[in-house]
Amino acid sequence: MALSALEIYKYLPKTNCKKCGLPTCLAFAMKLAAKQIELSRCPFITEEAKQKLNELSEPPMRTIIFNSKEKELKVGGDLVLFRHEKKFYNPAPFGIIISCDDSQLEKKIKYIKELKIPRVGETFTIDFLAVRDNGKYQQFIKAVKLGNVNGFPLMLISHSVENLAGAIDELQQARPVIYYLVDVNEIIDIAKNKNLPIVISDTQVQPLLKKAENIYNSGFKEVILHLVTSNLSHLLQFNTIQRRLAIVKGKKFASFPILTLVEDEDIFKQLAFISLGVCKYSDMVISSCMDRAFWNALVTLRFNIYTDPQKPVTVEPKVYSIGTPGKDSPVLVTTNFSLTYYTVAPEIENSKVGSYLLVVDTEGMSVLTAWAADKFNEQVIAQWMQRENLETLVSHRKLIIPGYVAIL
Numbered sequence: 001m002a003l004s005a006l007e008i009y010k011y012l013p014k015t016n017c018k019k020c021g022l023p024t025c026l027a028f029a030m031k032l033a034a035k036q037i038e039l040s041r042c043p044f045i046t047e048e049a050k051q052k053l054n055e056l057s058e059p060p061m062r063t064i065i066f067n068s069k070e071k072e073l074k075v076g077g078d079l080v081l082f083r084h085e086k087k088f089y090n091p092a093p094f095g096i097i098i099s100c101d102d103s104q105l106e107k108k109i110k111y112i113k114e115l116k117i118p119r120v121g122e123t124f125t126i127d128f129l130a131v132r133d134n135g136k137y138q139q140f141i142k143a144v145k146l147g148n149v150n151g152f153p154l155m156l157i158s159h160s161v162e163n164l165a166g167a168i169d170e171l172q173q174a175r176p177v178i179y180y181l182v183d184v185n186e187i188i189d190i191a192k193n194k195n196l197p198i199v200i201s202d203t204q205v206q207p208l209l210k211k212a213e214n215i216y217n218s219g220f221k222e223v224i225l226h227l228v229t230s231n232l233s234h235l236l237q238f239n240t241i242q243r244r245l246a247i248v249k250g251k252k253f254a255s256f257p258i259l260t261l262v263e264d265e266d267i268f269k270q271l272a273f274i275s276l277g278v279c280k281y282s283d284m285v286i287s288s289c290m291d292r293a294f295w296n297a298l299v300t301l302r303f304n305i306y307t308d309p310q311k312p313v314t315v316e317p318k319v320y321s322i323g324t325p326g327k328d329s330p331v332l333v334t335t336n337f338s339l340t341y342y343t344v345a346p347e348i349e350n351s352k353v354g355s356y357l358l359v360v361d362t363e364g365m366s367v368l369t370a371w372a373a374d375k376f377n378e379q380v381i382a383q384w385m386q387r388e389n390l391e392t393l394v395s396h397r398k399l400i401i402p403g404y405v406a407i408l
Contacts, residue, residue, distance in 0.1 A: 003053070005030040011049040012042065019043050060247040061283075062255045063090065064197045064224055066128075069173045070151040073127055075224065076257030076283045081247050084309050091306040092278055093127035094298065095155065095286040097263065100143035101134040108290065113150050115292060117299045120338050121315060124299045126152075130179075130261070130286045131167075133158035141166055148174060155179055155199075155286070161186055168194060177224065184215070192220060199259055201226040205238045209245075213253035224284070226259040232276060235260065239281040257283035267294060278302050312364025313338040319388045320345065323354035327395040330355045333381055334402060335362040335370050356393055360384045367402045378408055 009029040020041040022028045031037040039045060039053065063077035074090040096112055098105060109129070117124045129152040133140040140158065144167045147154050155177040158164050164178060164187065179199040180187040191198045200215060200223060202208035208227055215223055227238040238258075245254035260277035262270045267289055274285045278301055287294070307313055317336045322345060334344050336359050348355050360381055362370035370376035381399075385391075401408055 003033060005033040008032050008053065011045075011053050013044040013046075015044060017044065058252075058255075060250065060255060061243075062221060062223075062257065064177075064222060064257050065175065066153050066155075066177045066197055067175045068148060068151050068153045071127075071153055073153050073284075078243075078281075078283075079247070081243060083305065087308040087310070088306050090283070091302050092282055093153075093284045094295065094302070095128040095130050095284065096126055096290060097130040097132055097157070097261070097286050097288050098143065098147075099132045099134060100139045101136065105143060106146060109146055109150055109152075111290065113152075115290075115295065117292070117296050119299055119303055120313060120342055122303075124303075126295070128153040128155065130155040130157055133160060133163050135160060135163075137163050137166060141170060144170055157181065161190070165190060168196065179226075184211070188215075188218075188220065191222065195222065197222040197224060199224045199226050201228050203228045205234075205241060208238070209242070209254065212256055216253040216256075221256075223256040224259050225256050226261060228261075230264070232272060235273065236276060236280055239277070243281045259284050259286070261286040263288040267291065270294070271297065274298055275301055278305055314364040315341045315359060317359045317361035317384070319390065319393070320357040320359060321354075322348045322357055323352070325354035325356050325393075327393075329353070329394060330400055331358060331390060331394055331398070332356070332400040333358040333360060333384075335360055335365060335367055335376055337362065337364050337366045337370075340366050356390070358384060358388060358390065358399075367404050371405045371408075376405065381408075 009026055012025040012029060014025050016024045020028050022031060028037065028042060032039060039050065059077055059079055061076045061078045064075045066073055073093045075093060077089045080086045098108060102108065112126050115126055129147045131143050131147055131154055140163050144154065144156065148171055156164055156167050157179040159181045164180060175196060177197050177199060178187060178191055184198060184200050187198060200211050202211060205227065208225060212223065212225055225242065227235060229235055242254050242258060245251040258281060260273060260282040262273040264270050270287050270289050271294060274287055277285050278298065314336045315338050330353065332348065332355060334340055334357065341359060345357060348357060360376060362375045365373060365375060367376060
């Protein structure tokens, strides 16, 4: 959490020695609060003050990183309870759980890797795999290798310390998440030695928070919390309590990211759980469902939740060729608000008429909003026509404008 200059000043020596290059300790605190100078520039800061400032400057929600050789995922790290206060960081990674004894394992992993979902000019994929151990060492190791060679960051789920240790040794260039299903104290030494994140779980809210407090007080902070429940209200209760403890109350033991994992046979129940998790504070989610339509809905939901409410999603302003336009092709104009573009462009494409679409920079505003703000008028459009050399693309001088601004 960002500290003010006055909060930092409380922990400085207040000698005004000028050895940091600034005239006073308060000036140093102001520079430090603006992240324009390093704390190490103060020669008289005590170790106790350093530790306290580092603790106070930690974000209310910890960020956990896990990766494969090709891909890194960040989990957690949010600063606010509500999106409109700032924005949510690190979109919740989507994972699919697979069993190492599945006879179709290679086929399923290939399908998951090739599953691509286009949305507003971007292409989304499944972010990671959770590999569940069946107790057979060789099968587990084979599944882990298969997931790793396909470039997926991994979560390793097992009842066996030996199997987990073997799998970790196979992932020398990766950082998996460890989910040991028995007593977490039996795996904690391996996690500490390898610097790997672990999942701790419980079926009840208070015992899980108590486990989180104990492990935080032990000094280990690479932790993800999982409430094991089949009740939606139970999940909502835990996620809300945990997030409020971390952000509103400043309780450090509650700062760990949250995992939601669902394997119900009812696909709609899975969808309900994960949708709730995405909307209400789950930092990573796992499902057993491989249906494309299922993930398409969730990708759309996540995209909407994790966009910056103060920064519209935009497309590049320029002339887009749709179909095979020529000198006599129509020219249309619109704004660079992504939703407007992705509404207009498919309609032009479906018309089978090769056309040019001039997209004007309106700072991400829609047509009517941009017109009302005087950012989509005849002068702005004329400037962009000249900038994009439209007169060299077509032989006519006709421009199709949005009907909402026919007044132009």
